[in-house]
Every structure is written in C-alpha cells, then in structure tokens.
Amino acid sequence: MTTSVKSSDPQTSGARLEIERVRRDFPILHQTVNGRPLVYLDNAATGQKPQCVIDTIQRYYETDNANIHRGVHELSVRATDAYERARAKVQRFIGAGRSEEIVFVRSATEAVNLVAQTFGRQRIEAGHNEIVISEMEHHSNIVPWDLLCKQTGAKLLVAPINDQGELLLDDYKNLLSPRTAMVAIGHVSNALGTINPVRDIIEAAHQHDIPVLLDGAQAAPHLKIDVRELDCDFYAISSHKLFGPTGVGVLYGKYDFLNQMPPYQGGGEMIKSVHFDKITYNDVPFKFEAGTPNIAGAIGLGAAVDYVNDLGLDNIAAYEHELLGYATEALSSIPQLRLIGTAREKAAVLSFVFGDIHPHDMGTILNQEGIAVRTGHHCAQPVMDHFDIPATTRASLAFYNTKEEIDALVAGLHKVTEVFA
Amino acid sequence: MTDLNELYEAQILDHNKSPRNRRRLEDADRRADGYNPLCGDKITVFIDLEDDLVKEVTFEGSGCAISTASASMMTQSLKGKTLDEAKALFAKFHSLITGEPCEIQNGPELGKLEVFSGVCQYPARVKCATLAWHTVNAALEGDVDDIVSTE
Incomplete structure (x- = not known):
C-alpha cells in the first residue's frame, strides 16, 4: 500500500499523506477478522484512534x-x-x-x-x-x-x-x-x-x-x-x-x-x-x-x-476525495448496485442498495470477509423514507483507508452475489 | 465459506426468495406488529384461531433473508398447533437460535426449523431470526397495542 496524494493547496504544497506510515499510527487496523485483514469502512459511525491519542x-x-x-x-x-x-x-x-x-x-x-x-x-x-x-x-x-x-x-x-x-x-x-x-x-x-x-x-x-x-x-x-x-x-x-x-x-x-x-x-x-x-x-x-x-x-x-x-485537513480532504472517486467508480460498475446519495458536493460516504438483497445480509457476508460496514437506517430514517427503502449498506472512508480496501469491498460484494445467486 | 453456508442454508434462501403465507389476513382474530430498529425490519403477523387452535397464520413485511425465511417457515410450523404447542415451539426455537439449553423436553419437534441452527454463531443476527416469533407471541398473548421490538 503505497498510495499517496499531493495537496493542491499552495500553502501546504509538497505535503503528502504517506498512507503506509499513517496506517502504522493506528494499532487497531493491524488485525485479522475471520482470517482476513480487517478492512474498516465504518468511519462515519466512529473513527479509529491513533497511538498518540x-x-x-x-x-x-x-x-x-x-x-x-x-x-x-x-x-x-x-x-x-x-x-x-x-x-x-x-x-x-x-x-x-x-x-x-x-x-x-x-x-x-x-x-x-x-x-x-x-x-x-x-x-x-x-x-x-x-x-x-x-x-x-x-x-x-x-x-x-x-x-x-x-x-x-x-x-x-x-x-x-x-x-x-x-x-x-x-x-x-x-x-x-x-x-x-x-x-x-x-x-x-x-x-x-x-x-x-x-x-x-x-x-x-x-x-x-x-x-x-x-x-x-x-x-x-x-x-x-x-x-x-x-x-x-x-x-x-x-x-x-x-x-x-x-x-x-x-x-x-x-x-x-x-x-x-x-x-x-x-x-x-x-x-x-x-x-x-x-x-x-x-x-x-x-x-x-x-x-x-x-x-x-x-x-x-x-x-x-x-x-x-499534523496530517493537514487539506491533505486529508484531497486524499479522501480521490478515494471517493475511485470507490464511486468501482461500485457503480457493479450491476444492480444503486448508490443512495449522489450529491455533487460529497464527503467519502458510499451508501447503497444492491438488488433485493437486504443490507443486513450483506453486512454479515462482508464481515465474513473481514470488512466492517454499517447496515441499517443510520439513525436517519426520514432519509430512508425519502428513498423508500428500509435500510442501506454504508461504506464510510477515512484517510487511513486505501484503494486496495475498496477493491476488497468490491470482491466482498461479489461474494454476496454468489451466496444469493 | 463453510460458515456462511451454515447460516444461508438452501432452504433459508428458498424461503427468502419465495416466502410462504406472506399475505394479509382480513379480519384476523389476532394481529401484532414487530420491528427491529437495528436493521429496519418490519413485520405484521395475522392469526385466525379456532378455539385454542392456530387455524391460519400469515405475515406481511420486509426484512433480511434470515427474518423473512424465519417468518415464512414459522407460519408453516405453527399452522394447526394448539396455543400451548405454539408456545413450546417458540421456546425450543429460541433455544436453538441462542444456543442455550431448552427446559421444554416434550411438545412438538422443531423439524425443519433446525436449519436455523447456524444463526447461534452470529449473535448480531439472533434478533432477525426471532422477530417473527416474538411478534406472534405478542399477538397470541393479546399484547397487540404495543409494537414488539427486538431491541
């Protein structure tokens, strides 16, 4: 994992997020869940804590x-x-x-x-x-x-x-x-x-x-x-x-x-x-x-x-924007997957429904692959009402997530399709 | 994938795809609403009684595969049972799902409901499997004014 991003902000130009180094600051990320490396994509629920905290x-x-x-x-x-x-x-x-x-x-x-x-x-x-x-x-x-x-x-x-x-x-x-x-x-x-x-x-x-x-x-x-x-x-x-x-x-x-x-x-x-x-x-x-x-x-x-x-919010925003673009493209290419929330101005949150497979089932299968996502109404039931859905699956990203983890999510969703084939 | 296959057993997937008895019973003798706020699953059960016999039981609602299949198979298992048998079956099913020993030895066998035995390895999904049963229980006890919640 060598992803890095250059800030476009002239004030912090040259500053980079060295993702590999950043990930080392978060001890919790380095574990396996169900025999797979943990892929933590539930950052809108709570963020992980760096060693210094x-x-x-x-x-x-x-x-x-x-x-x-x-x-x-x-x-x-x-x-x-x-x-x-x-x-x-x-x-x-x-x-x-x-x-x-x-x-x-x-x-x-x-x-x-x-x-x-x-x-x-x-x-x-x-x-x-x-x-x-x-x-x-x-x-x-x-x-x-x-x-x-x-x-x-x-x-x-x-x-x-x-x-x-x-x-x-x-x-x-x-x-x-x-x-x-x-x-x-x-x-x-x-x-x-x-x-x-x-x-x-x-x-x-x-x-x-x-x-x-x-x-x-x-x-x-x-x-x-x-x-x-x-x-x-x-x-x-x-x-x-x-x-x-x-x-x-x-x-x-x-x-x-x-x-x-x-x-x-x-x-x-x-x-x-x-x-x-x-x-x-x-x-x-x-x-x-x-x-x-x-x-x-x-x-x-x-x-x-x-x-x-220390990381710089400009660097964080730029990197997450890049991740969001990558994830949006990857998820959009999956047949029957519908993103809920496609605003022009968006933070790195990907809420989606997938055919008629219930998000809760998706959450269990993804967890089996070591992937942590949130499934449910996200304490925003009026939003679910607006889109006439009971729940969504939500992947929410942070600056320590990587494109490889997005790839793991996509692979996990293919597993979901296999189970419900 | 072995574990997942234990949870998403073929019969469960089949009942999820084509749920049995998923329809409204007009003028039902008993009805109750159940809700799992964790995942947004909602269910309404309808029961027709003849003396103390469950003559007909149906459900409406949307939920995950586990809760839909559980509701579907529950309706099949409960039809024709006496109220006491229905309660004994609920107790046995609950023990199966939670992996705890059951005090009731006699009464009806779980039969094909045994396919839910894999759920006990997924604590986060226990409430999905038991929502329909809790709702039926509330309907049978006449506790219809309250919405049953598994949270």
Missing part, C-alpha cells in the same frame, strides 16, 4: 489524574492545564475567536440538546414558534428539536431534499420567516455524504436574524472548519468521530449567545457561589460544564486534534 489518555491517568479547577495541589494544576490546553486546541481547530466559546459536553448529541433546551427555548419564549431542520438530518438533530416543539407548542419545519440527496435551497429559504426561532442543519450528512451549502444556509437565515446551529459531527473529521468565516452561531462536534475518545463532544457557541443562555444542567463547577437565598452561576464555558467533566476524554480529543492538524 491512546498514549495521551494512558499518560494522563498514570501521571496527572486529578479533579480540575479546584485543587491547589500539583496534580490538579497539571490536569487543569491539560484540560484547558485541549480547549484552546479545539478553539484553534475550528477557528473560534476565544476559548470561552468552546464548551466540552458528552457528545455532539448533547451539544444539540443543550442549545435546544436553553437558547432554542429562549427564542420560542421570545415569540418565535418554528424550528427549521432538513430532511437529511441524523436523529440527533431531529429529536431534540421535536422534544422542544412538543414542550412548547412550536412547530418543526423540514426543508426537503432531491433524489441526489441535496438540500433544496429555495424550499429551505421559503421556510424562513420572522416566526423562525432557529435553523439546525447538518454540515455533512452521515447517511448520504452530502456536504451542505452551509454558507448559503447561514446567510439566508441571518438575513432574517435567525440563528443557525450546524451539526458538524460528520464534517469535522473531513473538512477544514472555520466557524468565524462561516459566521455560524453554534457548531456541534463529536470527539470519537474525530479520532478522539468516546464520551466527549464540543459545543461552539458565539460568546454573546452563550453568555445570555441559562444553564443546561446544575451542579458543581457551573456555579460561583451557592447559598439558599442566592445562587450565582459561573462564567462561560464553565456555566455549561456541570459536574466533573470527562477530563481524560477532552485531553485525548486535544491529542486527536493535534494529530489531524
């Missing part, structure tokens, strides 16, 4: 473990420093203006729930009564808003998609009005791979003074994000999809918004003082970090961000 977490527990923001002893100071350094790393990674705008949460899902129940609720209480999402959202960017609507009587409006899996921008714009409390849309679709035109989405909303949350769980591992350039109001990130540990997510929010929002959960850390006659909340971001956070997780995420930065 694993080492960072282990080192933290071996040398620095303590609670943060409260002890004067050496370990607490070290742990606090490491945790806050991780916050600063994430801040730079997404181009946020200040570190207070980075809130560590449990998951991207929690980030969306937090905004819905605090900011979203405030907007509805201020007289707006509609939330706009899209048809291609992950359940985690549907259900929190549906809950809020049920609690407040607000209405959930859904911007439709076309049969390529692209957002119908004009229909979306037509949904916006002074009634709109909030727009919440995925940056990249997990089920289809569609990269949404988020600049246009935000601009259109801002013309009506409507704040926008982007669910960036699928975008952060693949695209360079600059929240200030996008001018988005909230951005949600998942650590584990970004090659960091599970149990950590990031909410970016504009400082002024975060400042005016009520707390989401109560507890230690989020308060300045507690007396029965008066409780004073802490400043942002701590106001939103009640309880002892996932300290090791946040520090591990910081290491993952360093790792991705």
